[in-house]
Amino acid sequence: MNVLLIEDDKDVGGFICSELLAAGHSCVHKHNGEDGLREARNGDHDVLVVDRMLPLMDGITLIKTLRNDGFSTPILVLSALAEVDDRVRGLHSGADDYLTKPFSMAELLARLEVMHRRASTPTSGEVTSLEVGDLRMDLLKQEVSRGEVALNLQPREYKLLEYLMRHAGQVVTRAMLLEHVWGYHFDPQTNVIDVHVSRLRQKIDKGFEVELLATVRGVGYRLGPQV
Amino acid sequence: MKIRKVLTSITFRYIARYVMALSATVFLLLAFLFGYFSYTYFSDLSASIVDELDTLELIYAGQSLAGVEQYIDDQLSGHPVDPLYYLIVDADGNKVAGNLPESPIYREFSRGWMGFQLGLLEWDGSAEAEFLARPTVLGDGLKAVVAGNYADAVEKTELVFRTLFRAMIATLILGLTGGFISASSTLDRIERLKTELSTVIRGGPGQRLQVGRELGSVRELAVMMNDILDQMESLMQGVRKVSDNIAHDLRTPLTRMRNHLSQLRSSLDTATEDEVTGIIEECDELLASFNALLRISALEAGSALAGGAEVELSQLLRDVVELYEPVADEKGVTLRLDSTQLQLCKGEADLLFQLFANLVDNAVKYTPEHGTVEVRLQLRPVQGTGEYVHSIIVADSGPGISPAERKNVFRRFYRVEASRGEQPGHGLGLSLVQAIVQYHRGTIELGSNNPGLLVKVKLPQIIA
Numbered sequence: 001m002n003v004l005l006i007e008d009d010k011d012v013g014g015f016i017c018s019e020l021l022a023a024g025h026s027c028v029h030k031h032n033g034e035d036g037l038r039e040a041r042n043g044d045h046d047v048l049v050v051d052r053m054l055p056l057m058d059g060i061t062l063i064k065t066l067r068n069d070g071f072s073t074p075i076l077v078l079s080a081l082a083e084v085d086d087r088v089r090g091l092h093s094g095a096d097d098y099l100t101k102p103f104s105m106a107e108l109l110a111r112l113e114v115m116h117r118r119a120s121t122p123t124s125g126e127v128t129s130l131e132v133g134d135l136r137m138d139l140l141k142q143e144v145s146r147g148e149v150a151l152n153l154q155p156r157e158y159k160l161l162e163y164l165m166r167h168a169g170q171v172v173t174r175a176m177l178l179e180h181v182w183g184y185h186f187d188p189q190t191n192v193i194d195v196h197v198s199r200l201r202q203k204i205d206k207g208f209e210v211e212l213l214a215t216v217r218g219v220g221y222r223l224g225p226q227v
Numbered sequence: 228m229k230i231r232k233v234l235t236s237i238t239f240r241y242i243a244r245y246v247m248a249l250s251a252t253v254f255l256l257l258a259f260l261f262g263y264f265s266y267t268y269f270s271d272l273s274a275s276i277v278d279e280l281d282t283l284e285l286i287y288a289g290q291s292l293a294g295v296e297q298y299i300d301d302q303l304s305g306h307p308v309d310p311l312y313y314l315i316v317d318a319d320g321n322k323v324a325g326n327l328p329e330s331p332i333y334r335e336f337s338r339g340w341m342g343f344q345l346g347l348l349e350w351d352g353s354a355e356a357e358f359l360a361r362p363t364v365l366g367d368g369l370k371a372v373v374a375g376n377y378a379d380a381v382e383k384t385e386l387v388f389r390t391l392f393r394a395m396i397a398t399l400i401l402g403l404t405g406g407f408i409s410a411s412s413t414l415d416r417i418e419r420l421k422t423e424l425s426t427v428i429r430g431g432p433g434q435r436l437q438v439g440r441e442l443g444s445v446r447e448l449a450v451m452m453n454d455i456l457d458q459m460e461s462l463m464q465g466v467r468k469v470s471d472n473i474a475h476d477l478r479t480p481l482t483r484m485r486n487h488l489s490q491l492r493s494s495l496d497t498a499t500e501d502e503v504t505g506i507i508e509e510c511d512e513l514l515a516s517f518n519a520l521l522r523i524s525a526l527e528a529g530s531a532l533a534g535g536a537e538v539e540l541s542q543l544l545r546d547v548v549e550l551y552e553p554v555a556d557e558k559g560v561t562l563r564l565d566s567t568q569l570q571l572c573k574g575e576a577d578l579l580f581q582l583f584a585n586l587v588d589n590a591v592k593y594t595p596e597h598g599t600v601e602v603r604l605q606l607r608p609v610q611g612t613g614e615y616v617h618s619i620i621v622a623d624s625g626p627g628i629s630p631a632e633r634k635n636v637f638r639r640f641y642r643v644e645a646s647r648g649e650q651p652g653h654g655l656g657l658s659l660v661q662a663i664v665q666y667h668r669g670t671i672e673l674g675s676n677n678p679g680l681l682v683k684v685k686l687p688q689i690i691a
Binding site: 188 | 263475511546577578588592
């Protein structure tokens with residue numbers, strides 16, 4: 001994954017880049033809005049990580065400019081939390097995701113990978129079913145089965161599983177689950193999500209030989225045949 | 228209630244005490260005067276009676292009965308200012324001379340004095356006159372009685388004293404009424420000050436007292452209180468600023484540290500890895516605290532919500548309840564939602580979700596097994612305005628919060644003593660809740676659910 005990072009803070013930028021490199025990705029680091037815009041137009045990048053506040057051209061203007069040009073590469077906005085509706089404005093400008101500083105590198109990586117995967121695997125036509133190992137979800141009938149066994153899921157469990165199956169093999173963080181399965185961006189005081197996930201795990205993994213839903217410590221979850 | 232308040236006010240008590248003392252003094256003075264007056268009057272009267280008896284005895288000794296009769300006639304026709312009354316009786320008790328009836332019913336006084344009452348024709352025959360009398364023996368079986376009428380004098384004195392007494396009562400009433408009025412006006416001003424102060428206390432550090440035009444100490448007091456509030460606010464802002472700066476500046480190195488640790492973790496053996504994971508989790512908690520702190524500050528510093536999207540509260544609450552249902556279930560706590568109608572509210576859905584998630588999270592956390600947490604959504608009219616507010620109640624059956632603690636729990640990092648150490652959390656949950664409520668121009672109240680805690684959030688139906 002080729003990442004273009006536009007971030008004026010040298011420390012933070014350097015750290016993100018080195019982490020991306022360590023994770024096996026490549027990283028180009030630009031320090032201001034204008035350089036970033038030029039690089040984005042010329043270079044070939046899979047995802048962009050743009051800081052909200054940048055010298056010469058701020059992040060929101062940069063994203064709007066790119067989107068007006070028909071630029072379709074996924075963009076993630078980074079922001080040091082300041083204004084209440086920052087997130088909404090960030091997403092309105094055309095960004096695909098938004099992350100508040102400080103964030104954990106694992107969270108950023110998970111989000112970048114999800115964004116990248118979504119952009120690089122163009123869905124040909126309507127998907128009517130999802131499959132992970134012997135787990136199968138019929139999106140039309142809204143039925144889930146594992147092997148020969150039909151699974152009876154609550155509506156929210158169904159949505160949770162759907163999101164996990166759509167991102168099978170990828171690490172999905174708790175914050176991502178809250179945002180996409182529940183539709184709210186908020187900061188839970190306790191691990192409410194874990195209880196939901198463990199209930200889902202009870203239904204899809206209990207009694208089966210292969211465990212599909214794994215916990216990635218300190219980060220989140222991953223659904224898929226474990227390697 | 229108000230009358231009671233005025234009556235117990237310092238001003239009224241002071242004035243009342245003063246008026247009472249004044250009246251008591253006047254009363255004592257009057258009593259003294261009365262005593263003095265009576266004493267002199269009666270000693271004068273008795274002296275003149277004794278004199279007259281002496282005169283009669285002298286005349287009788289010199290001129291016998293005819294002289295006495297002549298003297299009495301002279302005295303009676305002379306119309307003196309304070310006439311004396313006479314009676315001369317012979318040994319058989321028959322009247323010989325004088326203008327008193329023969330045998331009035333005498334009351335024996337001490338030392339030879341007598342008193343009696345008579346109806347006198349002079350006073351329309353109806354008035355009862357009081358007489359002081361003294362008998363003497365003239366000789367040859369003749370007895371003389373000389374009497375003085377004191378009813379007139381008593382009546383005059385009574386009139387004077389009655390008038391004075393009425394005046395005293397009037398003074399007392401007027402004094403107390405005046406005291407009441409001035410006390411209630413003072414009380415009104417203080418009461419106004421109190422109402423304003425309580426709005427200041429409730430409304431946060433930005434509120435000030437209204438300084439009226441009327442001069443006086445109450446106004447000066449209000450000005451001084453405002454000065455104190457100014458100082459307090461700037462101090463508070465200073466402290467907040469410092470804590471925000473600390474949070475802000477510590478976030479970056481902490482994040483870096485956390486990230487380095489997570490980098491390190493991958494190259495470690497299992498035992499050490501677990502330890503490092505523990506450290507990372509603690510870093511995350513610290514970071515979460517900092518973030519919450521900065522979010523609260525951002526919410527408080529920013530102007531209140533303008534516009535915002537339409538949020539359907541019953542759906543939002545359903546989502547909150549649904550999110551916490553499994554947690555409650557695992558604890559054996561029943562989580563119920565009671566909302567019947569769609570209720571639209573303007574606001575930030577994410578913030579509102581955070582608000583109610585924090586409340587439900589707390590409620591579930593503090594409710595013991597087999598307890599109940601109830602979330603209720605209602606539309607309530609605001610008295611006298613025709614407007615409505617969304618009323619959201621989160622009630623649990625946990626230990627609740629004592630009334631004394633209720634104000635404190637909204638303070639940053641404040642934790643109820645009993646829960647310290649027992650429950651996880653950074654003590655910012657309710658601060659954030661309050662900041663979000665205020666950002667939406669709502670109010671939040673803590674009460675008792677008998678037993679348990681009852682949190683009542685009110686959000687305006689329409690935010691202009």
